[in-house]
Amino acid sequence: MSTRPRRPHAAARIAALLVAVAVLVAPASPAAAHNTLRASEPAAAARLTAPPTRISLTFLQKLDPAFTTIVLSDAEQRKVPTGAPVVADATGTVTIDRPLANGAYTVAYRVVSADGHPVQGSYAFTVDDPTASPAPAVSTPGAAGPATSSGRSAGAGPWPLAAGVLLVIVVAGGVVLLRRCRGTA
Ligand SMILES: [Cu+2]
Incomplete structure (x- = not known):
């Protein structure tokens, strides 16, 4: 019998992974969605x-x-x-x-x-x-x-700024998810 991770933890791990990807990708291509x-x-x-x-x-x-x-x-x-x-x-x-x-x-x-x-x-x-x-x-x-x-x-226009703001929101969201997970476990 394997011990399955509780759902909140799985969600938090996915969130953390997304944050890590965002952090890795963002500085290299600040406006990846747009043509440059x-x-x-x-x-x-x-x-x-x-x-x-x-x-x-x-x-x-x-x-x-x-x-x-x-x-x-x-x-x-x-x-x-x-x-x-x-x-x-x-x-x-x-x-x-x-x-x-x-x-x-x-x-x-x-x-x-x-x-x-x-x-x-x-x-x-x-x-x-x-x-x-x-x-x-x-x-x-x-x-x-x-x-x-x-x-x-x-x-560049306003896009780097918008990307930066989005990154902050994503990171903040990931941190909140992780905190919530630890709090409720
Ligand atoms: Cu666009």
């Missing part, structure tokens, strides 16, 4: 000695081509002409129509998570080609309106 930019080319804050011909963003989760936006802007927040995003699995790529002049650029993106929630963010890089001639006055009549304000917020 994993890598980019050019890299964030890169200083390039040759203008890039494309921008390639790799995310944590598979992208939906219908909901993938990648916008390149120059230092004056003017939109730089690019091709439409080409999506392959978790990577979205746009080609840059013409060579970029030296200067600062911003890549803004908006994609969706596996749960359908949108995720947006941006990062900057600089083109500093020592062989480049002085930047030509590029202007696209009509097409170059003022850049939209979308994608200027940080990529």
Whole structure:
């Protein structure tokens, strides 16, 4: 005859296990439920000695081509002409129509998570080609309106905070369960 653990203890063990898993997983991926930019080319804050011909963003989760936006802007927040995003699995790529002049650029993106929630963010890089001639006055009549304000917020947003709050609640719940178990046994 085996002595079966009393039910409250089994429940408490499961709760403790869940807490342990939450503690182990949470710091590594604070927003695991949402899509996150994993890598980019050019890299964030890169200083390039040759203008890039494309921008390639790799995310944590598979992208939906219908909901993938990648916008390149120059230092004056003017939109730089690019091709439409080409999506392959978790990577979205746009080609840059013409060579970029030296200067600062911003890549803004908006994609969706596996749960359908949108995720947006941006990062900057600089083109500093020592062989480049002085930047030509590029202007696209009509097409170059003022850049939209979308994608200027940080990529993370309030989610790390929400994940932290959730973690605290889960841990507190586990502790309460364990206490209750010891109290009633
Ligand atoms: Cu979500």
